[in-house]
Amino acid sequence: MHKLLKKRSKKAGLLPGSLLHIGEQKTHDIKITIISYNETVYEKKELTSIEEYVSFFRALSLRTEKPFISWVNVDGVHNPEVVRTLGDIFGVHPLVQEDILNTDQRPKTEDYGNYLYIVLKMLSLRSDKGNGLQTEQVSLLVFPNAVVSFQEEKVGDVFDPIRDRLRNNKGAIRKEGADYLAYSLMDAVVDNYFITLENIGDKIEILENELLENPGQATLKSIYHLKREMIFLRKAVWPLRDVISTLSREESSFIRPATKMYLRDIYDHVIGAIDVIETFREMITEVLEIYLSGISNRLNSVMKVLTLIATIFMPLTFIASIYGMNFKHMPELDWKWGYPAILAVMGVTGVLMLILFKKKKWV
Amino acid sequence: MHKLLKKRSKKAGLLPGSLLHIGEQKTHDIKITIISYNETVYEKKELTSIEEYVSFFRALSLRTEKPFISWVNVDGVHNPEVVRTLGDIFGVHPLVQEDILNTDQRPKTEDYGNYLYIVLKMLSLRSDKGNGLQTEQVSLLVFPNAVVSFQEEKVGDVFDPIRDRLRNNKGAIRKEGADYLAYSLMDAVVDNYFITLENIGDKIEILENELLENPGQATLKSIYHLKREMIFLRKAVWPLRDVISTLSREESSFIRPATKMYLRDIYDHVIGAIDVIETFREMITEVLEIYLSGISNRLNSVMKVLTLIATIFMPLTFIASIYGMNFKHMPELDWKWGYPAILAVMGVTGVLMLILFKKKKWV
């Protein structure tokens, strides 16, 4: 339950712009990595203490006037102090600092004049947490010469290829500006959706096989579990469409026209992911309908067997019970062939009933 | 029932602008509190008689031309006289006065040139009233140097943090204008929604557990009770989106650009609340579907037991009743091993039936 509604109510009554972490604390240590690069230079630094940030950033804020691009990556956002210090150095509005801490945001983008604020959702299926879908908030601050990214947890797998490209000067990334870096980060997040979607596709396939072989109450629970995961997915992916569309259409000084073409490409991927999500929703609905009509079908089969048995044996038992009566004057009882005759009558009755059932296609 | 449709029909045939309280009378005494403040001054006054209002407001209307911000808070709106007197002093249009009294309004905002009229809905879950969802109308009149707020009942808990901030000069509130005060009031109302939503989230969780353990007609009633509460919630929250969106986008002399950034923040919260409401609606629908498919499943289980019993015992009883017949000439009856033989036949028949059931996966 808490997954759908983080304890945002803690904030009721606080000052607007109050910094308070909302969400699960997913990692213990906050780790800040700074990669500064241009076409020729590549420098990487990891910070560990809050004092170091301040001195480093003061230096950095001087350096960023040179044609350097800096990527400041923050793993872990549960410490308001870190966000505030960083935010104040970069001149970030208190409401944005509040949003970075509040990991219950919808994907959105906001243009604050001297920087761009972008919220994305990262998806992952964790086997260690009951195989459930996890969403994680990624906040990006795009400055003319720097990108600051905030993650709830170290998601190295997803951003590692970008770090690799920066280090080894692969592709155009070191020739392009901060907007291209921001695009690359967003692209990594969106490409990652398809891994989650394929995983869910596999689950649907498994469910379909289960339906054919051995459907039960557990199948129903799996169906509803998947259905609920799709609600999550939609919440994470749908608003992204507007975010990317806004970024690629609006006149903004941060996104250069050449980069907009790349954003249009992400836009296509997001539309593709939404298409798959909607298709999955329809398929899960189908699976549910098949499950429910399967219950009705099995009820029908059970009832047919019951009716078959009752229809055959009730008349036969009635006939037998007639000749079990103790009347003094029951001439049939004394007949020599009475017993075989009545057995024959019973046999004929039973066969007639079976024929009737065959004709009604119930057997 | 009366909750969904207040007795607005009382007004049919009356003059437009007729002042008539529509809704439940939720409090007995009307209490008017005036807080006047600027960066250095803080003054609070409570009024109790109607005469006092007039004299005070005349003075106040003189004073508000000075760089003072006044917050006039009215608890209880069931007395048309109070609304009219206040309204006339502030030069409020009769239709607005009518709307303040009519507590059956949708959230809306209207720009009357020299003041702004905003209607919000406060939500609360009252344990003293059958644990039901209560909505309460909050009307705000925003003037360049004053905010007049009308509540149906004293909702001190929600506005108290703002009073506290004003008294102790916490945050920026005493440095900002009437628009920031209005924003703070709206923010308090919207933040409060999440408490209600979490409460409903808990109820859904309880329902889900009930479904697994002991579903019954009472569960169904709880489901529909929740469903109806969601109708309320939507009615209260959905229109707010347009209200905040209008306030933050329109060119208005009352809302300064700096405050619009804060309104955009409320907008995000309202969108978040709507997201949660829609998710809850989907979850309640799911819970209902699980409940209904549970009924079908249990019917199936019951029928399988019935069929099992009938299928095993009907043929056996038939066999027994054959040898209960009183025919004179029934050779089997005289056989020495007739009785054990027939018992064996019965046992084999029963076991065969059970095997058949196992094969059809009905046991």
Next chain:
Amino acid sequence: MHKLLKKRSKKAGLLPGSLLHIGEQKTHDIKITIISYNETVYEKKELTSIEEYVSFFRALSLRTEKPFISWVNVDGVHNPEVVRTLGDIFGVHPLVQEDILNTDQRPKTEDYGNYLYIVLKMLSLRSDKGNGLQTEQVSLLVFPNAVVSFQEEKVGDVFDPIRDRLRNNKGAIRKEGADYLAYSLMDAVVDNYFITLENIGDKIEILENELLENPGQATLKSIYHLKREMIFLRKAVWPLRDVISTLSREESSFIRPATKMYLRDIYDHVIGAIDVIETFREMITEVLEIYLSGISNRLNSVMKVLTLIATIFMPLTFIASIYGMNFKHMPELDWKWGYPAILAVMGVTGVLMLILFKKKKWV
């Protein structure tokens, strides 16, 4: 049936602008009342013959150039002659005359340059006609100095308060223009909707109680009866939203800015009515779902009883029938305690079955 589709097909093949009354003839006599007023003068005249109309209107059309407002109210529209005569005097387009007679119109507004044509629907629940919902068409022609209103039937109750205000010079009505009069008439019609809505709300409440106490096929019929009434209501009220919205937004010489504020008020009422209608629709759907799940639940209860009885008595009867067999060699029959022993076996079997049922929560 005819209520949903009036015999409009009578018109197929006729000239456009052909005057033909479509709809039920709801009243026998056509009554025309003319109220002419300004701030100081109030004059009322009732006409009874067609000749009188012409002479009166010729005079009136002269007089309306003076600063007089005239309200011509026509009760009954089944006589094309009356509509044509009035229409020709006022210079009304033949298509408008046709629409006035055709009582199967959707609410709409059309600006014909020198006058405005407005169609509304009046709602009433008539106890004398099977307690069904009746809709009645009200057509308004708004001229700079006159309003002509057409009703299917005398709906005195609804417009009487306006007549009263005009006679007694209550409120602003005699100070304002024809647009304010038109607004007042529309307001009276819309205010009246809430009486109908409350009535339907009561019916839903009754249905909900019936569901709990004694649901049956009659309940189902009531539910569908209400559902169908809601279709009517929507058809009558929904298009009104656009009508009022058009009137209050468009630049029109007939509606002065001051009156537009009042129209905005009606707009809020119409939105409120639509909200209530949509809520009622959701509630009726809920009631239907509860009814249907109630059927399933009762089927389940019935089946449990059947299964309980069969599961207990079938094995017992089988045991008894074994000892009813007439085999010569059945040693148990000769045992002294055979009978009590077998009774004990039966008792234990029955109790075991009951315990099994208790464990499965079927009793």
Next chain:
Amino acid sequence: MHKLLKKRSKKAGLLPGSLLHIGEQKTHDIKITIISYNETVYEKKELTSIEEYVSFFRALSLRTEKPFISWVNVDGVHNPEVVRTLGDIFGVHPLVQEDILNTDQRPKTEDYGNYLYIVLKMLSLRSDKGNGLQTEQVSLLVFPNAVVSFQEEKVGDVFDPIRDRLRNNKGAIRKEGADYLAYSLMDAVVDNYFITLENIGDKIEILENELLENPGQATLKSIYHLKREMIFLRKAVWPLRDVISTLSREESSFIRPATKMYLRDIYDHVIGAIDVIETFREMITEVLEIYLSGISNRLNSVMKVLTLIATIFMPLTFIASIYGMNFKHMPELDWKWGYPAILAVMGVTGVLMLILFKKKKWV
């Protein structure tokens, strides 16, 4: 099936603008009627051979420069030659010629600069073809001084009133231009919809009565038959709304402002027809739901009877079978009042069961 999807695939691979008749051939002979008229002149000519067309049209194309209006009506469109000859004379684009032959078009309007192309659907319920709904395509080409109409079949009944008005100079039709003639033809088609709709309304009423009296599998088939007819109706009528709306709004040299007012009137009729169609769809859905809940209700009734019978007779039969056992030592059997006593016990048991059923409201 072929009704929903005409064999358009025949065209795959052909040149665009290839003339090929798509649809059923509904009439054998193609009949071309030309009515040329102005305020004083009325001339009618029927053509039978293809040679005659050419010579006549050459003459006509000279004459249409005079202030004459010509209405060329073509009954039957299965001959591509006729359409091509006519099309070439009037300078019609090959794609339009193709669309005229392809009777599987959606209603649409296209402005080709020197003429206007309009496609409509005519509806009819034919008793000779299994009482099914038939749609027929009517294509109109509107030139400044001529209208060319193409019908699949002679639909004299619908256009006859217009021919009559032209012949007898009734109404304004001979005083107006080609646009008014086109309007008259469209009006005739739309007015005709209401006859079909009333017919379907009657069918729904019959279905509702059938539901109350004698529902069966046949009722279900009728419901789905009607449902499918509604799909047709929607396909034919919905797009017409945009067609008329486009015609009445766009700046076009073919439609004069005076005629636009008449088009607005057709627009209202189309909206009315759509309203009725949507209402019918909701009613058919209702009828289906009542049918399905009727099945559940009857299942319940049947099961109650079964349970009643089983619950009463199973215990009784068990009691009787106990005293049918052949134990030597059964003291009750020797009691004088044993038999009446046991009959009394059985009677009491039966009555108790009945009372239990009454209490549970199952009888």
Next chain:
Amino acid sequence: MHKLLKKRSKKAGLLPGSLLHIGEQKTHDIKITIISYNETVYEKKELTSIEEYVSFFRALSLRTEKPFISWVNVDGVHNPEVVRTLGDIFGVHPLVQEDILNTDQRPKTEDYGNYLYIVLKMLSLRSDKGNGLQTEQVSLLVFPNAVVSFQEEKVGDVFDPIRDRLRNNKGAIRKEGADYLAYSLMDAVVDNYFITLENIGDKIEILENELLENPGQATLKSIYHLKREMIFLRKAVWPLRDVISTLSREESSFIRPATKMYLRDIYDHVIGAIDVIETFREMITEVLEIYLSGISNRLNSVMKVLTLIATIFMPLTFIASIYGMNFKHMPELDWKWGYPAILAVMGVTGVLMLILFKKKKWV
């Protein structure tokens, strides 16, 4: 499963613009055919080696400045090298090259200034692959004097008529520009949809017959199979509407006004195809509802038979079992006419039960 979601996840982490084939490899050899033509010249060349491409295209890129139109058709897109070589020669953006290889695109169009990129989906029902629906991606690059088309597999049947028209100079195709060629290719793809749709229409008809004659679990599977195919169809056809609409409306230097008229014609066909798809979806839903209500109906029939049998034979067996009791004092047993009397009682009871059933319309 893989049909709904191709393994796009392979791309996660790669550089944007990385060329990687996504989708099934449907053909082994890549075949490139070049047709160059103008009104007088027609030349066709097939290339087989990658070296040949380069030399040919260099020559071609020189020649295309002459008023030649070239159509380069590529069968098979699984080789990134081929796409890259071609793309680089024509100056195609890396993102477009990536999209050509990724056969999981939605239909779309993009204007890259010096060329137009169009993605379409080809539909086919393959009998060799379990009669399932196959979609195949067709990418078009439209240059001022050339069209490059990429197909997953040789779909000669669909484009052959165009090749034929080019070779034999049929129709206007050799007189028109590259935009007309692109239109012809799109038209061929869209016309081909109707063959697939007719095929599905036939399947629905077969299903409807199966429903009436012999419905079973297999029918249900066929219904859901069709439903899933409709999801595909919608995904392939719906976005095409926007594609064609964009092409025919936007100001583009590639599409001349004369060709836009032809695009409008394709637009009508796409709308027609969408109409058919939506109708099919409604019909499949209907078929499913009929199937499900058929299950309920059959359950009812079965239960009626069971109830009939039980209701008749349970009381009779009870009567017989009474006279099977072994009480000493049962006077009836000694009566001479006891046996026939009790048989008569049984007969009357049975007949009464039957009459009751007839009255309740259960037989």
